[in-house]
Amino acid sequence: MKQPTIHDVAERAGVSKSLVSLVMREPDRVSDASRQAVLEAAAELGYRPNAVARSLVQRRTRVIGVVLSDLHNPFFADVADGIEEAATLRGYRALLSSGFLDAKRERAALEMMLELRVDGLIMLGSMMKVAKIEKVATSLPVTLLGRHTTSKVVDSVGVDDSAGARAAVDHLVALGHERIAHISAGEAAGAPRRQSGYKKAMRRHGLEDQIRSVKADFTERGGARAMTEILASGDLPTAVFAPNDFAAVGAMEVIDSAGLDIPGDVSLVGYDNLGLAALPRIALTTIGQPRADLGRTAVRLVLERLDEDRKTARHEVAPPKLVVRATTGPPRHDARG
């Protein structure tokens, strides 16, 4: 059960521990004979360098900690892909810990990362107060992903949600829609900007008197509830723009079971381009975000501070992308009287 150490390898190979260390790090700087002897001894013993000891003396771990608020959100999985890829490429490793949508557990996850002395930190969709995060950021580079901030210490990377909403409205208007309703998700991350983007876009098209917003949240159930409310009003819009794909799917269910056709009677646009939006039976028109790119960018921001000594905060914003599928089409002519 006990793991062999560098000393064991040194003894077996008949060299000093320093030489073993050198072989592990820079094999070229060692004579052929020694290198071979060391590698052989290491293989025979099943030696594996102890990262704990190395981290202690080097005072860095080459690990980027990723605290993600919710493991279930497929959005984060793609972002994590990008993080992992970029980190590996630069000689770092990514280690994940979940906050499970709970500020307290998120705090515990963060604390663990700090005690483990990760070199940098990426927080995905954090639920913690920015002030707390800023305090953490005094001791290591921290990047906030999927959440806006104008902090002077914490970097951030996100998508231009306002532009995403505009793209959705523009698309619907181009199809001929005018009566476009919005389901909002209140104050949840990203939601306010999507809502204001929707309103701004409507105004730009001279449709300010068509602005109509129903409050809900980011869940399927919330979307269903909002859509039920819209149907009950008796005043059916020709298109609905939901705050995310889950809410859109909820709305979709309600529209389906009311016997209405999508997009014949109502066009529907979601947000996030989750995997489920691509399922042929769902085929949801939605706004995509370059998820893996966001992850890569977050890593870059961390490493700029770590390896290139950047001191001032940066806030990167990526452009969203309209993904047209089968839930949007031209409005019925008779409906537009």
Next chain:
Amino acid sequence: MKQPTIHDVAERAGVSKSLVSLVMREPDRVSDASRQAVLEAAAELGYRPNAVARSLVQRRTRVIGVVLSDLHNPFFADVADGIEEAATLRGYRALLSSGFLDAKRERAALEMMLELRVDGLIMLGSMMKVAKIEKVATSLPVTLLGRHTTSKVVDSVGVDDSAGARAAVDHLVALGHERIAHISAGEAAGAPRRQSGYKKAMRRHGLEDQIRSVKADFTERGGARAMTEILASGDLPTAVFAPNDFAAVGAMEVIDSAGLDIPGDVSLVGYDNLGLAALPRIALTTIGQPRADLGRTAVRLVLERLDEDRKTARHEVAPPKLVVRATTGPPRHDARG
């Protein structure tokens, strides 16, 4: 940027480093005055214990490493919930790393965990060879989750995939089906037992000459390809049992676009009961598993070895549960005349 150490705290509080250490670990064993002085100094400096140094001297990290083959699979998210919960309860922490459905990257993730000297390891849906994992298991407790093994060194926890497959077949037979095809996922975790369970169940019903298996994998695309192959054969079964929900959804797309009706022309059963299976437009009949429980059990198995010195391997099996939705129904009588 430099973090304060135990020495800094000791100096500021006017005590020895040993006393500071004691205050951090067992505050009751220290006089009130000293304790207060130390805690005050620690707070003022923003001291945070260095887990790296502690791990080195204690030769354990109190971390359970979780290597998961695929972050995108919602199945694992639930399992991870259970792991995290159980670990925290027992004073351990869970740290995740993804293998991204690639044996090489999984191996790298595993290697990192080993170098970090995690105390125990849980592998979720691993794609690695059992022999490799057994070798790892000689140096720390390893539990394999979602994959079967009769290993004498590695513990495992999973669902009785054979019983799950039987439940699927029994359900279809009860509806009147006889020509039931299976899409298999080859050697991927859990797949072989689902396949053999299918075959066994078919035989039990006297349907051995109806056994038909098409090889694919656990992805949507794989399911689609297999279903395309089945359709192209010209010999359409009345029901298809897929190896998981993703593959089932892939098959569903192909059936849909061939103009066939589900379940009118073909009944379809998935496996895993993912969230997407519950979407009304999908409404997939599938086999559910107690996911969080699996995670909790995995932690228990690791800790039994760690803290209770168990030496012999254990293999825990949980029962699966049939979830009937809208993709299964009685076969057409004329069998497509």
Next chain:
DNA sequence: AGATCCTCATGGAACGTTCCAATAGGTTTC
């Protein structure tokens, strides 16, 4: 032939903790 310069290898300090044996000083016991 001595000085200089390589290449290869070594020993020891350091990293920030924990843990243990030891100590100082006070209190209780007989």
Next chain:
DNA sequence: GAAACCTATTGGAACGTTCCATGAGGATCT
């Protein structure tokens, strides 16, 4: 009033590496 026993605290070794200054020995130069 000495012995025995507390309680509160301390110094130093140890954990397994890396890194640096140093050295041994051979080749090259003047």
